[in-house]
Amino acid sequence: MRAAVLTEFGAPLSVRELPAVEARPGEVVVDVLATSVPPYAAEVFGGARNYPLVPPVVPGVGGVGRITHIGPDATRLRVGDLVWCDPTVRSRDDALTPDITLQGWSSRGEGGARLAVHLHDGPFAESMRVPTENVFPLPAAAEDDPSRWASLGVHVIAYGGLLAGGLAAGETLLVSGATGNLGSSAVAVALAMGAGRVVAPGRNRAALALLADRFGPRVRTVGLTGDEGADRAAMSAAADGPIDMVIDMLPPSAPSSVARTAAMTVREYGRVVLMGGVGMLSGDDLALPYPWIMRNSVTVRGQWMYPRTANTGIIRLLAAGAPDLTPERVRCFPLDAVNEAVAYAAVHGGPFDRTVLTPSAG
Template sequence: MRAATLTAFGSPLTVHEVPDPRAGGGEVVVEVLATCLAPYSDEVFSGARRYPLEPPVIPGVGGIGRVVSVGPDATKLREGDLVWCDCTVRSRDDALTPDITLQGWSSRGEGGARLARYLHDGSFAQLMRVPTENVHRLPAEADPARWSALSVHTIPYGGLLAGGLQAGETLLVSGATGNLGSSAVAVALAMGAGHVVAPGRNRAVLDLLADRFGTRVTPVELTGDEDTDRAAMSAAAGPVDVVLDVLPPEAPSMVARAAAMTVREQGRVVLMGGVGMLGGPELALPYPWIMRNSVTVRGQWMYPRTANVGMIRLIASGALDLAPERVTTFGLGQVNDAVTHAAAHGGPFERTVLVPAA
């Protein structure tokens, strides 16, 4: 098969022939039809994001494909099934605190690194080997390129599940003008959120969100002053039930703190972004404020396995509409052009998709 390999950080991806993967017990081989590139892929491949990825590696975060072969323990998947391949792989020998790797992308701790060395390669290839439990059937009519946005939407969905978002509640999305943040706005409304506060500094994107979603979204233009911005966000929609932070690593901690502290008494704050990953001041939420207001603060990396099914249902039912998203596709031979395009087009509802068969 043909695949795109990262041979070293800072080097362009190389497209070449590699051996076909084979499914063992508990595994599935999938023909990759489409995989969505993260806008920050160039930062990962350059080494700027410091991800614990070990070259040489075929990268890629999940994808849509067709089942080619299954292991002997599969009971429902069949050859030819259209499927979503979730990149979040968990070790099978500790149900309470499993080690985790994002196949072809990142990992957590030494256990995650060991898991990554076994399930090393991702979706920038014509074929991919995936754990059986990470393969989820899709409606036969699903458009692979458009549905590959599952790799984006399922992340904030996991955060909203972690925050216990209920129908009718008010959510504030910290980082709403970014790729993940705008997805969080759309997913929350699909889940039944009554109101979403969308703060950011990009006026054009704030206007786009307001135009697309109407009065259920209140944009708030940030100034960079923590006290001013907190007051503006708090005044935008009354009591905030849940704050979801998906700010990128370069965002200052005070932006995340200002957003978090808009939450009401007994509200919930979920941290999913990258603030602090590249150094800088800590988040420093005040202990007395958390305690006296009975605020729940939790971190969430990715999402539980069941979130895949829930996200597929939201799209299949039409609750989350993928039609307005702007999808640009590239063939495998254009993979480096795709990485460049993704970096330049990482705004709301913009998807850069690699089609390995092309």
């Protein structure tokens, strides 16, 4: 099979022939039809993000594929099924605190690194091995445009964070980092889940206008100035009432002060979910005031990726047309143009911009 290989950090990906993959017990093999190229992929492949990838590696982070082989433990999957391949692989020997690796992308701790040795390669290839429990059948509608459905990998992250915060219908949510790729997804998914109002702060005025135009009055945009006091007051005013939950999706380049300003708009007994990259590349700590958290009974929690059940939930939402995938701007690249795709993604990472690699399409 052909695959794009990261041979070393800082080098272009190399498209080459690799041995065909085979399903082992507990796994399936899929032909990869479409996989999203994250806007920050160039930072990962260049080494700037210090991800624990071990070259040579076929990278990528989840995708849409068609099953070609199934292992003996699959009882409902069938060869030919169109499926979503969840990259969040968990160890099977600790149900309470499983080790996690993002297949072909990243890992957590020593155990995650060991798991990544077993499931080393991701979806930038014509075929890939996937654990049976990480494969989710897609609805018939996905057959018409698998590349558009590859954005499921973005929406499921936002969905997982909103589930972690217990977002309820009618509540007011503030999305910190709303103008980015993940943050804009959080806006769309929250509305699909029934949020009564979403406050969307950011500096990118064009992106804020896009959100307001697409979603109407349930979204209240706020242009940030960098003044913590003024920005906090503006976000609170835009909510026109208590902010029940804040979800942070800011990238590593964002200063912690922006995340802190947003978090401290939450009401008494409110919830704050941290899913972004603030502090990952050095910089100041978030430094939320202890007395403020304690006296206001605020819940602050981190959430890396999402529970396995979130895959089924977001597939159902997308199948129902909420969020609607139709308006998303999708640019597809064949496997041979993988480096062009990475470069394109780096400058097209705004709301609902999708860069997709199609290794086995056609």
